[in-house]
Amino acid sequence: MxxxxxxxxxxxxxxxxxxxxxxxxxxxxxxxxxKDKSFQVGDLVWKTILPLGMKSNKFGKWSPSWESPYRIVKVIFGNSYMMETLQGDCLPRAINVRYLKKY
CATH class of the missing domain: 1.20.5 (Single alpha-helices involved in coiled-coils or other helix-helix interfaces)
Known part of the structure; x- marks a missing residue:
């Protein structure tokens, strides 16, 4: 046993x-x-069109998924970023890194 x-x-x-x-x-x-994504202040990035699923139906499946380049202004706690347009207008909210890609 x-x-x-x-x-x-x-x-x-x-x-x-x-x-x-x-x-x-x-x-x-x-x-x-x-692949780890991280950006520095001053980098140019594409931002996905948010909220997801709100793309224009004008072009159907060929409508763009990413919006014009934005500049990183501030890094917030490693995952989120404050951004501004190239004209200098700041976006109201921080964007998570998963919705961004390098320009």
Whole structure:
């Protein structure tokens, strides 16, 4: 009876080690494809048309998904950015990095 318990605990330890190896492999594969986005003050960026789903239906599926270039004015806590147009008009709210891409 005690031998079975020892065998079960050994098998559990073995399986846990295999799960840890698989997790490390998955993390490595994920990190290969993920690119970190960050911008500095003064960078030019495109902004997605917000709110999502409010694009003009004039051109159908060929309507633009991104709005004209904006300049980063202030970095807020690493993920959000205050922006202004090239004419100098500030946007009222900060925009999250997931809605921006490099110009």
């Amino acid at each position: 005690m031998d079975n318990i020892d065998e079960v605990s050994d098998k559990r330890i073995k399986v846990l080690k295999e799960i840890e190896k698989d997790k490390v492999r998955v993390v490595r594969a994920y990190n290969k494809r993920v």
